Amino acid sequence: MIKSIPLTIAFSLLISTTMAQKLKSKDKAPEFEVISVKGDSIRLENFKGKTVLLTFFRFAGCPVCNFRMHELIENYERLKSKNIEIIAVFESGSETLKSYLTDSPVPFPVIGDPALILYKKYSTDKSVFKMMRTMFKKKPKEEMKKGERLFMGKKYKQDGSMTRIPADFIIDEKGIIKTAHYGKFIGDHIPLETLIDLKK
Numbered sequence: 228m229i230k231s232i233p234l235t236i237a238f239s240l241l242i243s244t245t246m247a248q249k250l251k252s253k254d255k256a257p258e259f260e261v262i263s264v265k266g267d268s269i270r271l272e273n274f275k276g277k278t279v280l281l282t283f284f285r286f287a288g289c290p291v292c293n294f295r296m297h298e299l300i301e302n303y304e305r306l307k308s309k310n311i312e313i314i315a316v317f318e319s320g321s322e323t324l325k326s327y328l329t330d331s332p333v334p335f336p337v338i339g340d341p342a343l344i345l346y347k348k349y350s351t352d353k354s355v356f357k358m359m360r361t362m363f364k365k366k367p368k369e370e371m372k373k374g375e376r377l378f379m380g381k382k383y384k385q386d387g388s389m390t391r392i393p394a395d396f397i398i399d400e401k402g403i404i405k406t407a408h409y410g411k412f413i414g415d416h417i418p419l420e421t422l423i424d425l426k427k
Contacts, residue, residue, distance in 0.1 A: 286387025290374030318387030
């Protein structure tokens with residue numbers, strides 16, 4: 228019995244995902260007030276009347292995250308025309324993100340959350356199992372290569388967890404979660420086409 232304990236612990240670590248209750252469609256989105264990397268106060272309640280894409284990434288040096296950020300940047304005006312605002316959250320600290328935003332100007336709020344306050348509020352995952360699953364997926368491998376090229380040779384420190392799994396939340400005009408998307412692997416976000424097809 229005693230010999231089986233280390234194996235049990237190892238298995239738990241392998242499949243370790245956040246045990247907190249996951250948010251779901253029709254839940255009230257947890258309120259927050261944070262300071263963006265640019266120094267602006269960001270309160271969810273200030274976005275009432277708009278649809279919000281609250282998107283959680285790993286850290287600024289993640290190539291797959293960089294690809295997705297560029298995808299959102301390139302389509303920002305298109306999404307904004309549909310009354311959709313974006314708030315991006317990273318595990319990276321402000322120093323890393325300020326450098327990242329200088330190299331890749333972003334037209335929407337970016338939040339550095341190294342203390343994981345928002346990650347915990349929205350019950351996001353850290354999972355060795357889901358990270359390993361990424362290795363067998365074609366899409367994130369392609370996005371990793373593209374994201375690496377988009378860094379244009381710039382390197383950022385890894386100031387976040389390698390096992391962090393992304394999550395996206397579409398929050399309606401009244402602050403209610405319309406879609407809660409918890410990634411199944413690194414780079415698993417709500418498809419851009421789904422966001423573009425959202426009705427006003």
